[in-house]
Amino acid sequence: MTSERPVGRHLRVAQRVAAALGEAQCLLAGGLAVSAHGYVRATHDVDLVTRLSLSEARVKLDKRGLKTELLGGDIVEGGFACLRGESEDLPFDILPELVPIHWDKAVRIGSKSTVRLRVVGLDDLLALKLKAQGPKDLLDAAMLVLLHPESEAHAKELATAYRALDRFEQVLDHPRTRAQAREEAQLDSRLSRKRGTARTVRATPKRRRR
Numbered sequence: 205m206t207s208e209r210p211v212g213r214h215l216r217v218a219q220r221v222a223a224a225l226g227e228a229q230c231l232l233a234g235g236l237a238v239s240a241h242g243y244v245r246a247t248h249d250v251d252l253v254t255r256l257s258l259s260e261a262r263v264k265l266d267k268r269g270l271k272t273e274l275l276g277g278d279i280v281e282g283g284f285a286c287l288r289g290e291s292e293d294l295p296f297d298i299l300p301e302l303v304p305i306h307w308d309k310a311v312r313i314g315s316k317s318t319v320r321l322r323v324v325g326l327d328d329l330l331a332l333k334l335k336a337q338g339p340k341d342l343l344d345a346a347m348l349v350l351l352h353p354e355s356e357a358h359a360k361e362l363a364t365a366y367r368a369l370d371r372f373e374q375v376l377d378h379p380r381t382r383a384q385a386r387e388e389a390q391l392d393s394r395l396s397r398k399r400g401t402a403r404t405v406r407a408t409p410k411r412r413r414r
Contacts, residue, residue, distance in 0.1 A: 224268035243347040249295040303331040350385035
């Protein structure tokens with residue numbers, strides 16, 4: 205993103221929600237997690253996955269002044285229930301464990317002076333995206349695979365399991381997707397050389413994708 209202000213707001217909201225749920229009970233998912241794993245794009249909300257029941261999560265959030273509504277998905281259409289709320293005029297969603305989450309492989313970010321957010325691991329993020337199968341989800345998964353080539357075989361196994369392999373491969377092999385991944389990798393390489401540091405997992409987006 206071009207401004208630190210929206211980034212700070214996203215992270216503040218994520219930290220506030222994580223503090224209410226309990227740091228050990230939730231992980232950052234969605235667009236911020238995608239950015240943390242290297243594909244930096246704009247996101248208009250905050251998503252966290254929790255291992256609490258949604259009813260328990262709702263009580264904990266309510267005690268911290270975070271009002272939510274329970275949204276029910278159409279099971280026949282592959283939908284799912286989740287909690288939706290708002291803080292600082294920014295929507296946030298609390299998701300159940302839609303796929304098996306490896307909590308021990310979560311990536312911790314943030315400073316010791318704040319609530320340190322934990323981000324879903326790359327394999328779990330790919331599983332979430334490939335299960336969801338929306339156009340943006342498939343692009344996210346493809347970009348993550350191109351930026352982390354070692355994950356390609358596992359991603360294709362997941363796509364096969366979720367019956368999305370053909371669509372995923374179409375996005376993955378599209379020239380525009382591969383050109384965008386090269387641009388992302390080149391920019392990250394330039395920034396790393398400038399800072400004198402290696403590529404690291406990050407949560408602060410570099411710029412807004414339009």
